Amino acid sequence: MQVSTPTAPSRRTLEFGIYRDGDNNLDASQSLSIAQALQSSRSDAAVEYTVEDTTGLRVEDGDLTEGRKRTDTFTIADGEIGDAQIVKARNMADPLNLAQFVAQTLDNAERSGAKQAWIDLVDHGGGDGGGLETHTGAVMAMPDMAKAIADGIALHAKEHPEDANRTVDGVVANQCLMSTMGFADALSRVGVKYLAASPETMLSPGVPTGVADAIARNVGDPRAMATGVVDTVMHTRYQTPYGESFGTAAAFDVLDCSPEKIANAERAIKTFNDAAASDTADRAAVRRDVASVEGMVRFSGATADMPWHADRPAIAVYSTIASDTNLPARLRSDARAAADATRALVMAHRESRGFGPFDGSSYADAAGPTIHAPLSAKQIDPWASRGISETNNAFYDTVDQAKFVRAVA
Numbered sequence: 001m002q003v004s005t006p007t008a009p010s011r012r013t014l015e016f017g018i019y020r021d022g023d024n025n026l027d028a029s030q031s032l033s034i035a036q037a038l039q040s041s042r043s044d045a046a047v048e049y050t051v052e053d054t055t056g057l058r059v060e061d062g063d064l065t066e067g068r069k070r071t072d073t074f075t076i077a078d079g080e081i082g083d084a085q086i087v088k089a090r091n092m093a094d095p096l097n098l099a100q101f102v103a104q105t106l107d108n109a110e111r112s113g114a115k116q117a118w119i120d121l122v123d124h125g126g127g128d129g130g131g132l133e134t135h136t137g138a139v140m141a142m143p144d145m146a147k148a149i150a151d152g153i154a155l156h157a158k159e160h161p162e163d164a165n166r167t168v169d170g171v172v173a174n175q176c177l178m179s180t181m182g183f184a185d186a187l188s189r190v191g192v193k194y195l196a197a198s199p200e201t202m203l204s205p206g207v208p209t210g211v212a213d214a215i216a217r218n219v220g221d222p223r224a225m226a227t228g229v230v231d232t233v234m235h236t237r238y239q240t241p242y243g244e245s246f247g248t249a250a251a252f253d254v255l256d257c258s259p260e261k262i263a264n265a266e267r268a269i270k271t272f273n274d275a276a277a278s279d280t281a282d283r284a285a286v287r288r289d290v291a292s293v294e295g296m297v298r299f300s301g302a303t304a305d306m307p308w309h310a311d312r313p314a315i316a317v318y319s320t321i322a323s324d325t326n327l328p329a330r331l332r333s334d335a336r337a338a339a340d341a342t343r344a345l346v347m348a349h350r351e352s353r354g355f356g357p358f359d360g361s362s363y364a365d366a367a368g369p370t371i372h373a374p375l376s377a378k379q380i381d382p383w384a385s386r387g388i389s390e391t392n393n394a395f396y397d398t399v400d401q402a403k404f405v406r407a408v409a
Contacts, residue, residue, distance in 0.1 A: 013114060121171065130142045201299075214228030214229045222256075253349045270400050272337070322336035
């Protein structure tokens with residue numbers, strides 16, 4: 001592989017930061033995201049990649065082998081690697097480390113004249129519980145992930161006041177289960193405009209790095225950008241060593257995280273939650289409606305204690321309640337408003353109606369973000385003792401989600 005400092009054009013369209021935590025069992029499979037970036041850059045000069053890659057892999061006699069963990073930092077542009085450094089393995093689940101990476105990506109975006117900057121988070125994910133898992137099992141809590149992005153934006157603005165208005169335009173979650181109302185809310189609060197993520201678990205290597213090309217081609221057309229990202233994810237196929245091919249996502253969304261749309265959704269959801277938890281509500285009927293919408297991790301290999309069984313597609317939950325003629329008209333109206341306001345966040349979506357790798361499970365109702373909607377006390381944050389909480393976030397508090405949970409669980 002040729003290593004040099006690339007001569008960047010005066011104007012790039014997109015700075016795409018790849019933050020890859022390979023300090024666990026996904027190292028080999030998700031390393032493809034780096035190879036894809038190198039390949040894409042050879043034909044798309046509009047994108048420069050800023051990469052921080054913690055890995056134990058090395059090439060030996062043409063094969064990937066395991067070695068001592070380390071962190072590689074570099075850029076990729078025009079098919080070449082630049083600014084390469086190898087340092088001691090960093091803790092990728094440390095918010096301070098993510099903040100530094102965000103700042104570096106924005107620094108490079110300024111230097112390259114990029115119109116937008118996106119961050120691709122590559123590793124295990126756990127919905128509103130967080131992600132970026134280390135080999136020890138530690139994760140970065142979801143609110144800390146958003147705060148780290150905000151801190152990185154602030155750090156860039158402090159060091160480069162001439163470019164202080166630059167922000168992170170979008171986040172790609174190459175992690176499982178991250179299309180959630182909680183994550184969309186958290187990113188919106190720090191100025192991120194778009195979230196590209198799956199509501200369900202994904203098969204590694206997950207989101208192809210080619211989504212950067214779709215973003216760069218459509219910087220001036222957000223709707224076309226979102227459609228291009230979803231199409232890239234859902235159409236990409238990988239080959240197994242046995243000659244079979246597979247897709248990595250059962251469903252995928254691009255969400256609009258604009259403060260206005262998020263605030264509208266939160267108002268509608270809070271109104272519904274308060275009504276569903278009132279003394280006059282038929283809680284048993286509401287609970288039956290919620291139970292009719294299957295939670296995530298819809299496959300036989302999932303253990304019963306996983307919190308994501310209680311993560312249900314929000315639009316499906318609210319729409320089911322809205323169509324229940326046994327419920328009062330006012331509650332149905334509130335549910336319909338919550339469904340409509342949540343649906344307005346979805347810029348593009350595609351799902352599988354029979355995802356073979358997950359026992360042929362259907363995801364026909366898995367459009368848009370999920371909410372935490374457990375049906376028993378055991379399903380409320382069952383992994384809290386492990387430091388993974390899906391309820392400790394601003395969205396959960398803002399919309400009185402605890403009231404709704406207590407009403408049905």
